Amino acid sequence: MGIFLEEIERVKTISKEDFYNNYVKKQKPIVIEQLTNDWPAFEKWNLNYIKEIAGDKTVPLYDDRPVSHKDGFNEAHAKMKMSDYVDLLQSKPTNYRIFLYNLMQEVPQLKHDFKWPKIGLHLVKQLPMLFFGGENSKVFMHFDIDYSNILHFHFHGKKRCMLFSPTETPYMYKVPYSLISREDIDFDNPDFEKWPALKKVKGLVCDLNHGEMLYMPEGYWHYMKYVTPGFSMSLRAFPRKPINLLKAVYNVFIMRHYDNFMRRRKGQAWIDYKNEQAIIKTNKNI
Numbered sequence: 001m002g003i004f005l006e007e008i009e010r011v012k013t014i015s016k017e018d019f020y021n022n023y024v025k026k027q028k029p030i031v032i033e034q035l036t037n038d039w040p041a042f043e044k045w046n047l048n049y050i051k052e053i054a055g056d057k058t059v060p061l062y063d064d065r066p067v068s069h070k071d072g073f074n075e076a077h078a079k080m081k082m083s084d085y086v087d088l089l090q091s092k093p094t095n096y097r098i099f100l101y102n103l104m105q106e107v108p109q110l111k112h113d114f115k116w117p118k119i120g121l122h123l124v125k126q127l128p129m130l131f132f133g134g135e136n137s138k139v140f141m142h143f144d145i146d147y148s149n150i151l152h153f154h155f156h157g158k159k160r161c162m163l164f165s166p167t168e169t170p171y172m173y174k175v176p177y178s179l180i181s182r183e184d185i186d187f188d189n190p191d192f193e194k195w196p197a198l199k200k201v202k203g204l205v206c207d208l209n210h211g212e213m214l215y216m217p218e219g220y221w222h223y224m225k226y227v228t229p230g231f232s233m234s235l236r237a238f239p240r241k242p243i244n245l246l247k248a249v250y251n252v253f254i255m256r257h258y259d260n261f262m263r264r265r266k267g268q269a270w271i272d273y274k275n276e277q278a279i280i281k282t283n284k285n286i
């Protein structure tokens with residue numbers, strides 16, 4: 001038995017009013033299957049195309065090693081030429097991922113391949129971020145630092161996305177001064193003896209195929225698994241709830257700097273302390 005999960009609602013297309021009133025306002029996730037059908041990207045965006053136009057760029061890579069005090073907050077683990085990385089993705093399963101990378105700054109022509117969706121969100125134009133992953137690579141359970149509303153588009157392959165509402169946070173084994181759950185939890189097959197609070201959580205799940213878009217409301221927890229090699233683009237809109245905007249400002253300007261400061265000062269003891277606190281705090285909520 002795994003975590004209690006329900007399939008995320010899906011539609012082929014949706015009107016701006018329907019999306020805004022029934023999903024954005026209610027902060028409810030949804031998958032829109034055909035939003036990208038009239039984008040050049042729908043035909044063009046695959047790994048070979050990325051290799052062609054961005055092959056010579058050096059890109060930062062992350063693997064699934066646990067957070068260490070030796071790394072800064074969200075610091076990359078390795079670097080590679082994009083062409084070598086695409087070859088790696090296409091040749092074998094790999095844990096190496098590109099996470100939150102502003103590839104469009106480096107390769108502006110990518111911007112001509114998509115349209116900013118007119119669905120009632122004020123999307124931030126500077127920040128179309130890209131994510132890549134190899135077969136079976138996993139993105140640790142987290143929520144985003146800026147509490148934005150996220151439109152997450154997937155290309156080339158298939159990706160499984162698990163979401164939890166911010167209301168589930170008391171049971172998520174959240175690590176303090178970070179945006180993640182305990183990294184040793186296998187959300188696909190959790191050990192309920194070790195993580196009893198997870199028996200209480202209610203989550204949502206979807207498989208994203210080429211061209212499909214997942215709407216993630218602000219502060220939603222997400223865990224993703226690349227079922228096949230592929231890549232995604234996230235477009236974001238600032239949080240609507242003033243409290244979330246405040247939390248975003250706190251995270252960006254205070255929390256992550258304090259965390260970096262403590263990593264330098266206390267080293268691994270700080271990371272170990274935080275991981276312990278995740279359990280102590282969550283067990284109090286059961």
Ligand SMILES: O=C(O)CCC(=O)C(=O)O
Pocket residue numbers: 097098099131132133139144150152222224232234
């Ligand atoms: O798919 C990924 O690699 C991570 C996506 C993500 O965390 C996001 O869009 O906020």
Ligand SMILES: [Fe+2]
Pocket residue numbers: 142143144222
């Ligand atoms: Fe994220």
